[in-house]
Amino acid sequence: MIIQPKIRGFICTTAHPIGCMKAVEEQINYVKSKGKFKGPKKALIIGASTGYGLASRIAVTYGAGAKTIGVFYEKAADEKRTASAGWYNSIAFETFAHRDGYYAKNVNGDAFSQAIKEQTAELIRQDLGQVDLVVYSLAAPRRIHPVTGQVYSSVLKPVGKPFTGKTVDAFRGEVKEVTLEPATEEEIAHTVAVMGGEDWEMWIDFLAKEKLLAEEVKTISYTYIGPQLSHAIYKDGTIGKAKEHLKMTSNKLDQKLKALKGEAVISVDKAVVTQASAAIPVVPLYIAILFKVMKEKGLHEGCIEQMVRLFKDHLYAAHAPSRDGEGYIRLDDWEMREDVQQRVLELWPQVTSENLSQLTDIKGYCDDFYRLFGFNLSGVDYDADVNP
Numbered sequence: 001m002i003i004q005p006k007i008r009g010f011i012c013t014t015a016h017p018i019g020c021m022k023a024v025e026e027q028i029n030y031v032k033s034k035g036k037f038k039g040p041k042k043a044l045i046i047g048a049s050t051g052y053g054l055a056s057r058i059a060v061t062y063g064a065g066a067k068t069i070g071v072f073y074e075k076a077a078d079e080k081r082t083a084s085a086g087w088y089n090s091i092a093f094e095t096f097a098h099r100d101g102y103y104a105k106n107v108n109g110d111a112f113s114q115a116i117k118e119q120t121a122e123l124i125r126q127d128l129g130q131v132d133l134v135v136y137s138l139a140a141p142r143r144i145h146p147v148t149g150q151v152y153s154s155v156l157k158p159v160g161k162p163f164t165g166k167t168v169d170a171f172r173g174e175v176k177e178v179t180l181e182p183a184t185e186e187e188i189a190h191t192v193a194v195m196g197g198e199d200w201e202m203w204i205d206f207l208a209k210e211k212l213l214a215e216e217v218k219t220i221s222y223t224y225i226g227p228q229l230s231h232a233i234y235k236d237g238t239i240g241k242a243k244e245h246l247k248m249t250s251n252k253l254d255q256k257l258k259a260l261k262g263e264a265v266i267s268v269d270k271a272v273v274t275q276a277s278a279a280i281p282v283v284p285l286y287i288a289i290l291f292k293v294m295k296e297k298g299l300h301e302g303c304i305e306q307m308v309r310l311f312k313d314h315l316y317a318a319h320a321p322s323r324d325g326e327g328y329i330r331l332d333d334w335e336m337r338e339d340v341q342q343r344v345l346e347l348w349p350q351v352t353s354e355n356l357s358q359l360t361d362i363k364g365y366c367d368d369f370y371r372l373f374g375f376n377l378s379g380v381d382y383d384a385d386v387n388p
Helices: 017-033 051-064 085-099 114-128 185-195 198-209 238-260 283-296 303-315 338-350 362-372
Strands: 042-046 067-072 104-108 131-136 142-144 151-153 163-169 174-180 213-223 263-268
Touching: 017 051, 017 085, 017 303, 042 051, 042 114, 042 198, 051 067, 051 085, 051 131, 051 303, 067 085, 067 114, 085 104, 104 114, 114 198, 131 198, 142 185, 151 185, 163 283, 185 238, 198 213, 198 238, 213 238, 213 303, 238 263, 263 303, 283 338, 283 362
Parallel strands: 042 067, 042 131, 067 104, 131 213, 213 263
Antiparallel strands: 142 151, 163 174
């Protein structure tokens, strides 16, 4: 079939297998260009198919020579539709890794479930013995609790009071105002249950009980803090509550792993275009302005650039930069630079639908969004007939 992007709201319902393969290959080539670094030898990546999880997997494989097991929940193609982008990404990664002589295996299923934890544990026991790195990078809208069976659904809402702010419909090029009602107590609890740290802790506890964590094991999860501009909807909103729980979990896990001389840490990453960030009001407009400013200053990074910096310069570096007062690794240091944020704040009130393409990098934003699904990559013939 001829596969073209089909955008519905902030979701693309199609993905291009050749394009996804090309996008994975570009990330691999970037890591290779940066040379080898000291890193993990056997890594488990939970949420390994897109964004920071996929970039983590590529970085530790091609940068440190790690054997990896990737866990994700993605859909294969059928007669009517293409596979999900994450499915194509994971197959592409596995194909390249095997070609280049690296161990890589995938587990496709609900990472929140006990069955997938057990299947993954069995694979670690059989093939790797133990793992010395566990990356927890799961982004999901809902979770079925493995013990109670309760279904939780997350929401993107402010807490305490309604929020009104500017946002952009990136594909229509419309800057508009959006008002969101505050979340209920139940919605906050649900969001924390899906996006907080409970499942991360369940994974680490289970792997520890099964004696599958190596001495000096490291486990890492990712968060975002962002500027004052987005705090009402992000840091102080329902997501922020979930991320506070994630941080508390990290502190708890750090104590638990002391017995293995291990550590648990959270990396604060910069704003990038992901399927998740596209859904958050205010954030797409902020990202479009931020990209313009950071590209002009030569500071722009995507997922793969940051993950190389994370593992090479922070997590496994002999002389790692110090962490902040709360123990976070700060990969958002360039985004949060005073000159960058100052310029974003100057541009923010000026942006309208009419001057959107002059004052922001909305083109770069849309391009990154299309690339998530394997579109807009150079060297791919999108008019060619491909087998999904």
